[in-house]
Amino acid sequence: MKVDLDFSYRSYEKILRELINNNYVCSLIGDGETTGKLLYLRHDVDTDFLGVLPLATIEHSLGLKSTWYFLPDCPIYNMCSDNLRRIIRRLSEMGHQIGLHIDATQYGSFQEMVDSIESQYAFLSSFLPISRTLSFHKPASWLLNDVTIPNWVNAYQKEYYSDVVYVSDSNRREFWKEERLSRAIDENRLLTLLTHPLWWKKVSLSSTELFEYTCKVLGCDAVGAYLKATCKVYSQLEPHLLVETNDH
Numbered sequence: 466m467k468v469d470l471d472f473s474y475r476s477y478e479k480i481l482r483e484l485i486n487n488n489y490v491c492s493l494i495g496d497g498e499t500t501g502k503l504l505y506l507r508h509d510v511d512t513d514f515l516g517v518l519p520l521a522t523i524e525h526s527l528g529l530k531s532t533w534y535f536l537p538d539c540p541i542y543n544m545c546s547d548n549l550r551r552i553i554r555r556l557s558e559m560g561h562q563i564g565l566h567i568d569a570t571q572y573g574s575f576q577e578m579v580d581s582i583e584s585q586y587a588f589l590s591s592f593l594p595i596s597r598t599l600s601f602h603k604p605a606s607w608l609l610n611d612v613t614i615p616n617w618v619n620a621y622q623k624e625y626y627s628d629v630v631y632v633s634d635s636n637r638r639e640f641w642k643e644e645r646l647s648r649a650i651d652e653n654r655l656l657t658l659l660t661h662p663l664w665w666k667k668v669s670l671s672s673t674e675l676f677e678y679t680c681k682v683l684g685c686d687a688v689g690a691y692l693k694a695t696c697k698v699y700s701q702l703e704p705h706l707l708v709e710t711n712d713h
């Protein structure tokens with residue numbers, strides 16, 4: 466694939482166009498589609514919920530559908546908040562699929578994890594359009610080995626992981642430079658592409674800029690701005706003490 470790419474929205478669109486031009490057709494994880502040169506587009510929303518709709522809109526404009534996995538217990542965002550409800554509903558309106566991103570390290574046993582997934586799904590699906598599909602957050606190696614979760618489609622089961630060419634931007638890897646991606650395209654192989662919204666911005670950011678963005682927009686300074694907006698005792702603080710966040 467072209468090497469003049471970066472982590473900008475413009476580049477993401479170019480990558481998708483390249484795949485479309487090479488006759489890839491999107492299929493949602495769990496749809497059961499078996500024919501054609503299938504592309505499983507997947508996103509794990511580890512932190513940057515503000516980066517979700519820009520990428521989803523690019524995909525929608527190209528006629529593509531993808532699956533978005535959200536952490537039900539994320540320290541940065543809350544799936545019950547107005548902001549997240551709006552984002553998730555908009556994703557669904559665009560035809561994208563929403564699933565749960567599960568941090569297996571929080572559980573003492575497999576059964577405890579399965580029970581927790583079910584109870585979180587029961588609650589969240591009562592007001593959000595969530596499908597019975599999940600992916601694992603920073604999965605241990607045993608979770609990559611075609612693990613079956615009863616009544617769930619696992620994004621790491623073999624149809625979407627070991628049986629396809631699996632490419633991801635984990636650790637901000639510049640996957641478009643990888644030889645195996647070009648080879649997969651040339652050999653008409655099925656493809657899973659996992660991306661994380663944090664890395665992708667209007668203009669590709671440096672590591673330092675990304676760290677600042679994460680702290681100021683998503684992190685502790687956002688809490689300060691929230692206090693200023695909602696609590697009288699904070700509202701009079703000097704502006705330079707707090708970083709304003711836009712209402713995204």
Ligand SMILES: [Zn+2]
Nearest residue numbers: 509511602603
């Ligand atoms: Zn993750």
